[in-house]
Amino acid sequence: MLHIVNKSPYQTRNLESCLRLAKAGSAILLIEDGVYAATRDNIAAAGVKAALGSVSVYALSPDVEARGVNNLLLDGVKLVDYGGFVDLVAEHANTQSWL
Amino acid sequence: MKFGIMISEGPYTHQATDTAYQFVKAALAKGHQIHRVFFYHDGVNNATRLTEPPQDDRNIVNRWSKLAEEHGIDLVVCVAAALRRGILEENLAKGFRISGLGQLVESGIQADRLVVFGD
Amino acid sequence: MTESTGGIEVEEETAGRVKKFMFVNRKAPYGTIYALEGLEVVLISAAFDQDVSLAFVDDGVYELVKGQATKGIDVKNFSPTYRALEGYDIEKLYVDAESLKARGLTEENLIVPVEVLSNEEMADLMAAQDVVISF
Incomplete structure (x- = not known):
């Protein structure tokens, strides 16, 4: 399953x-x-670091770049572009958007 | 693969429709099909032809219309959500059609994946 | 029926295809419209004879709280609709135990009978779906 999270962890507890x-x-x-x-x-x-042992964590690179945080990323988080986003959706049987 | 898309927010206030648009473009570029883009909640506001963003900004509504024209994508606006928000046939942008919520459920059945973009 | 289902002839277009649909409700009622419009999708889905589940997670559990009285805010109280779902053959209502507990609620506070699930049970159920639509 692919989980998609689009909120800052300071704004909501969606990621938790x-x-x-x-x-x-x-x-x-x-x-x-x-x-x-x-x-x-x-x-x-x-x-996020604790989760990295059992789940894969990706960040959407255009969003990372837009926000100027490229150089602040945690080790172990993989970057994907929109094409990579499409691949992730295709590779997983279903998706849940944590809105 | 066939993707169904649901968009739950309107243009400009939230990034949801921008992200959905980039996702759809990337999916098409990879040879996937888009079964339908379904606009729900405030997402119906993506379908008004009355928006006039500043010239140096992207035109979100026209961008969807153009994508529909070029790739034959079915852009469906939920009728109940649209009527609530003043989206009618008379102010509908090109390429969009108004229909019922069943179109969303049907997209879930027909498409291989359904992805929700919202806020 | 054809108007509510978007003109789709349910029998012809989707005959024989039964998918697992989960509607994930994570928003409180009234403050935003997501819960109400989410419920409208659930009701329509009943016409398609799919395997439908509803999950209530985070503030979504507030949708089911008993005793909602909305006269003062002049907004329709849609909580009785959850009790009517059974009549549409939508009987799989799952509530996230941790979300309930974190809000000081128990099953006793809810307007309908539900199945309360642990983290692991909810995670398994969610992962087993074909389509997850979240509000």
Whole structure:
């Protein structure tokens, strides 16, 4: 399953719920303001790092670049472009958008 | 692969429709099909032909119309959500059509994947 | 029926195709329209004879709280509709245990009978769906 999170971890607890209900082997894609959760020392960083052992975490590179946080990313978070986003959706049987 | 898309927010206030547009373009570029783009909640506001953004900004509505024209994409606006928000046949942009919520469920059935873009 | 289903002749277009649909409700009622318009999709989905589940997670559990009285805000109280879902053969209502607990609620506070699921159960159920539509 592909989980998509688009909110800053400072604005909502969506990512926390997502991390709680994401099964091992699933993927989380951070898009829009969700990419702030992929930066070092952010409020959700510990949760993201802990999750990296069992789920894959991706951040949408155009959103990362738009927000100027390219150089602040956590190790282990993989960048994808829109084509990579499409591939992730195709590779997983279903998607849940944590709106 | 066939993708169904649902968009839950209007243009400009939220990034949802921009992200959905880029996703659709990337999917088409990879040879996938778009079964339908379904506009729900405030997403119906993407279908008004009355928007006039500043010239140096993207025209979100026209961008969808153009994509529909070039790739034959079915852009469907939920009738109940549209009527609530003043989106009618008379102010509908090119390439959009107004129909029922069943179109969303049907897209879920017919498409291989359904992706929701909202806020 | 054809108007509500978007002119789709349900029997012809989707005959024999049964997918697992989950509607994930994560928003409180009234403050935004998502819960109400989400419920409208759920009602329409009943016409398509699919395997429909509803999940209530995070503030979505507030949609099911008993005793909603909306006269003062002049907005329609749509909470009784959850009780009517059974008549549409929509009987799979799942509530996230942790979301309930975090809000000081129990099943006793809810307007309909539901199945309360642990993290693991909810995660498994969500992952097993063909289509997940979130509001």
